[in-house]
């Protein structure tokens with residue numbers, strides 16, 4: 124097959140940042156994607172409906188003229204989040220989900236939740252009004268090995284929470300382990316998972332073999348090969364509980380190439396090319412549309428996009444830039460370490 128037309132995709136987990144970085148990256152998403160769930164881990168974070176409203180306006184103002192991209196806003200859950208404010212955000216249609224960052228788990232999560240009991244009133248309200256909780260599913264206990272943090276989170280935080288509040292809809296974001304995949308597969312209802320582009324392509328060797336490679340470092344950190352294969356099987360299966368959330372997370376190069384580099388991989392620009400490669404390699408191009416364009420909206424209770432994009436397989440590899448230049452500084456683009464022959468038709472690369 125050398126051409127594939129699918130409904131226009133959406134990105135169910137995206138970091139757009141703010142200011143000059145937002146202006147520098149947004150076109151890479153709005154070129155291909157109709158909608159994206161926008162992560163609230165700004166400094167300071169997006170905690171109230173008023174914050175989300177103002178952030179949404181800044182995103183819309185940064186969009187290239189003519190792009191109809193729709194940002195789907197989230198709130199950053201804290202121990203002081205007001206259930207009435209959250210309900211107001213859901214009722215007005217502004218808020219698509221609330222995001223749980225265990226304190227200290229990832230970039231800009233120091234204001235996240237330490238004691239989930241303190242957030243129960245909000246979570247109970249969300250269960251009642253049908254507003255999904257998106258989770259960064261890792262424990263932060265210092266004794267727990269970083270490669271085990273997702274599995275331990277499922278056992279000690281997520282499963283107890285879901286037993287306590289079975290009506291709460293939970294999205295396990297950026298699933299990185301077979302434990303996560305199995306847990307989602309085993310759930311009867313109200314649980315789904317997003318999978319990133321890069322976790323379908325790299326295992327932890329990419330970060331550590333042949334020298335330390337900061338541009339492959341993200342959180343949750345890539346795991347061993349068996350986990351990558353479990354993610355591939357889930358993504359390409361067509362199972363409606365798995366969908367794309369790129370977790371494209373730009374940091375300027377000086378903040379990644381240093382003694383304490385930030386976590387995050389920038390994939391917005393070449394995600395659709397990478398996915399077409401992965402799905403073709405697994406003989407699953409027929410399920411790419413489900414993963415990138417159908418399963419996500421179904422989970423979030425939205426219609427799929429009406430329009431389509433066409434992916435075309437070229438003879439010569441697509442020439443994506445190694446870095447993009449933003450007003451905040453250069454951002455290295457994810458290198459899948461194989462040539463990309465699939466391109467979104469007419470996207471200029």
Ligand SMILES: NC(=O)N[C@@H](CC(=O)O)C(=O)O
Nearest residue numbers: 138229230341342372386387
């Ligand atoms: N994925 C990452 O490695 N980083 C994200 C945060 C996150 O999604 O955990 C970021 O904001 O940079």
Ligand SMILES: [Zn+2]
Nearest residue numbers: 229259342343
């Ligand atoms: Zn995260």
Ligand SMILES: [Zn+2]
Nearest residue numbers: 138162370372
């Ligand atoms: Zn993220």
